[in-house]
Amino acid sequence: MKNVLVFITDGFADWEASYVTAELNKPGSGYQVKTIAIDSLPKTSMGGLNVIPEYSLQDFSFELPFEMLIIPGGTGWKEEKNQQIKKLVEFCFENDIPVAAICDATTFLGNHGFLNQHKHTGNSLPYLKEEAPNYEGNKNYIDEQSVSDGCLITANGSGAVEFSRDILNKLNVLEGEELREWYELFKKGFIKS
Template structure:
């Protein structure tokens, strides 16, 4: 079973990976969701959930075990200690492992050059440029809820459902009508026939 790693920081936006994590952890998908952080100390989400990471940066899985790295946004992506996450992102990029980032995690990616050559989005271009002084991906920025280009999926902070849809499609968990139905339910809710 391949692992989908969700990178956690203190103050992570707990809802941004929740839609997709629940689907990926269902029996029969071939995936299991595991958490990773810079260390194994408990991480407390914006909503107050305390999570003990499965892995830290020293003992993450081998590239043959990892199907994708998902990076939720949150309140701590500009903290110096979280810049260590660059090592796992670099590892994934070097081994052609998809990386999916949402909200301020896109700003983190932009600051480290990971958005310089792929179409991407974030919490507006001015926000991205202000928060990531080393960002050089202006020409690839797309105004959209979520953008998928090759092994990179990015989304703005209000695009968690679109972000999840791209991840489910990239990992081949849902497709076609089943994916459209899933998206419709979570985006628009149930409506009488």
């Protein structure tokens, strides 16, 4: 089984990665989802779910093979302590391991320069400029729900389904017509309005 890491903080937006983690953990996908946090203490999501991280940045072995790092948004990105993930993100970019960030996790990436050389999106360009004072990626900003560019996938906070679609495509879990049908089902439902 190939590992996909999901970075969690206190106040992580549990719904933003829920579509994709459910698909990745299905039998036959070839993937398993593992959680990582700054430490090994339980983290409580915005929805009140308590999660005990499987890995801690304090003792994480960069020898562990993983195929992608998924970073949900949430209220924890305003806390300085969560900026420690920068080291793991740098490792991913240096080793061509895809990083997928949504909502305020894109703001974190923007503030640390990870968006400057890639096409990307976020909650909005004005929001990125205001909340990420070191952001300099204006020329690569695309006003879309989710943007995939090389080893980077970004999405705004209302783009969880598009974000999941782009991750499933990048990891070759679903492709072509099967991916289109999956997206249509979760975007529009069984009953069309």
